[in-house]
Amino acid sequence: MKEAPLYFLLEIKNKTAYITVNRPDKLNALNTLVLKELAEILTRLKVDDDVRGIILTGVGDKAFVAGADIKEFQKFSSAEARQLSKSGQEEVMDELYTFPKPVLAAINGFALGGGLELAMACHIRLASEQAKMGLPEVSLGIIPGYGGTQRLPQLVGRGKALEMIMTGEMIDAQDALQWGLVNQVVSSEELIPTCERLLEKIYQRSQKAIAAAIRVVNMGLMQPEKGYEEEMDAFADAFDTMDFKEGVAAFLEKRKPNF
Template structure:
């Protein structure tokens, strides 16, 4: 398997364990790291042995503590536009629309671009000592990798603006109450909880999971298109082998073999 400079990648039991491996920099997202991530996501999407991804950060301090601010120094407005547009197109939107479930295992600080990376995943599981925030306003910036759009979808406009306008961090329990994360667990249970959720999904139809992700995303992006997309996807499901197997298994009172 290909080795990466800024990531650890292990595939085991249908799951890709993808770890940002820059602990000395609190796993900050520089351009080289993001470029590798874009390539890895392409590889994992094409790999038929992979049915889901757990994304986390190396070390005990940080999931991803943000972008590498040194790369912002001297960047022109045109360069900043290109950086943000590229990050959306090649990474954040790819994750958000990924056809296989992606779970962010937030094991420490998830700040700025790091929280935006987690927001792009399908689910977020946090350890009890995790802290999350979008501190960009303290640099004279705003979030540039989807934070102003995806955070309100999870926590509502008021809470999102509180986080974005103050730049303050929230702890894991607050994030759970607000709907920012799905579960909070002790640190040693973080990866097992992600595995538990993914293994449950693996017992379901992969084509149905892909259709569900796509349909949910369609309705969030364009509400007037959500119901028609659901109807079309529901009807299309009747043409799939998984539907035939699922119905047959139900009628025969056995577990489906997806």
């Protein structure tokens, strides 16, 4: 990258980009500048051939992202609030959700409000044993605005999602695991190493097939009537790729594929 990020630590190592929100004095809270910078980072990483996956986390052990910076939108009009929601969803949350490379959220502490929405936009979530998650927006007289009302029900079901949203209360990591909000719960020390091991498994598979799988799964969730057709098309298209030829050859020759 040409310029060092202001609100993030960014490191690329062993095909993985480590994006760390770096606002410890604000518990890594989101504001428009933080979201803008994250959008710029994602745009660059999408076309970086040295990057095959992303681990997104927050600096320190207190918070992944403890929410939005409330002071910033305290005096927003409804029009300004809608633009905030629109830009945050389209430029960051939807970008993460549809990112063609695997994105893992390493939830190392509080993931509240916009922070939980950020984690839910990632493909896979792993949490430390100390992590706490919630959508407390109704306590401020508002509702989640970065896709939380849509993505939480997909992960935990309508009833539990409404319970979390309407009470605004936090749940711990084990409850999040039980309800399907996170994929794994590990110790703080093992959080990043576990993410790395998971990505290493993914890197052994076809990068093109993984990108197609992400796209097709998302299509089925967002537009169910198109999901099966999208799958058939992507399945057929895969037969024309070099990855398919290599994968089949490796299988028949009883060796590991070289994707």
